[in-house]
Every structure is written in structure tokens, then in C-alpha cells.
Amino acid sequence: MVLSTANARYYGLAETGWRGSHGTLDDSSDTGAGAGALGGTPIVMLGDGTYMMMNSDIYSTVLSGHKMIVVVCDNGGYAVISRLQQFKGVPGFNNLLKDCRIQNADNPLHVDFAAHAAAMGAAARKCESLADLADALEWARGNDRTTVLSIVTDACSWVPGDADWDVGVPEVSDRESVAKARAHQEEIRARQRVGV
Secondary structure (H helix, E strand, O other), rough: OOOEOOOOOHHHHOOOOOOOOEEOOOOHHHHHHHHHOOOOOOEEEEEEEHHHHHOOHHHHHHHOOOOOOOEEEOOOOHHHHHEEEOOOOOOOOEEEEHHHHOOOOOOOOOOOHHHHHHHOOOOOEEEHHHHHHHHHHHHHHHOOOOOEEEEEOOOOOOOOOOOOOOOOOOOOOOOOHHHHHHHHHHHEEEHHHOOO
């Protein structure tokens, strides 16, 4: 079972009760869902922002012996929310570390997710490439406890395919980008089929 956050293709399906071999959850419930999954060893994929909100569930699974594998996609903040913010016509701010008001913007404090997870008793490994991630997943399957794998990902590269996340856009704004985003939102809402 793979549980994933920030997966736009399945987001609406999960919200309507869709069930399958891949589930999608909101940004703060992923690790808890992995901890509560029945049967097998769940693999939970999440971003670094979600990890920062819900890492205590990793500790709980180590204590209880309910193993799960967590893959942390380290993109330097809340990249999905940053993308949403910019798609709605607003320049990025306070979602990616590089966009935040921090003391040293050239070298923001960065969490070592593998070290953090290890401090909670999980097995942990930092992956340097996709090939390394594949090897690490095999290693994680053989471990006797919750395992956290972290890998650096690009905050601005996205796979094809998308769904509209219907988040309000101001009707009135001096920014042309916001006015365009509002027009796009109204166009999408006009095509919505409620209840389908």
C-alpha cells in the first residue's frame, strides 16, 4: 500500500471516498494513515513540510512496533502550497525556505530528516539519487522497524497532469496575475459537474 500526499491526480477521488492500492491524503494526515494502515507494510510518501507537521507518528510506530516506510521528498519547504499560491496569481512567499523571511536567506537552516528520524528510533537513510532510493526501499523492506528515507527533490519540477484545487481567488486586485487567476477559476467553475 502506498499513501501519498500532494498528488493532484487523485486528490478529488480521495476526498469522495475513493479506495485503491494508492491513497491520497491531506497534507497533515499521511504519517498517521500509515501508522493506522492494516495489513502489510505501508509506504508513505510525503514532502518535507508534511514531515515537519506530523513526524511524531514515526516515533509512535517505533514504540508500538507498527512498521511503516516513509519516503520524505525534501523540496525545501511546502512546494505544493507554493505552486498553488503562484497559480492563484500571487508571488511565492513563506512556503519555500528560500521565500521566507529568515536570518540567512543564502544558507537557510535545513533539517536532516534522516538524522531526525533516527533520533526517534527509526531506521533512516539519506538517498542521493533515484537508483539509491530503489536500493534503500529494498533495505527498508528488510528492516524490523519503521524506516525513513529522504531524498532531495526539485521544488519547481512537476509531472504532467493536474487538477484544479479550488481555492478562492480575490475578485478585485491591482495585480494582473491575480485577475488572470480569477478568470481561470471562474472558467473552471463553469465546467464543474457537481456530484460527479
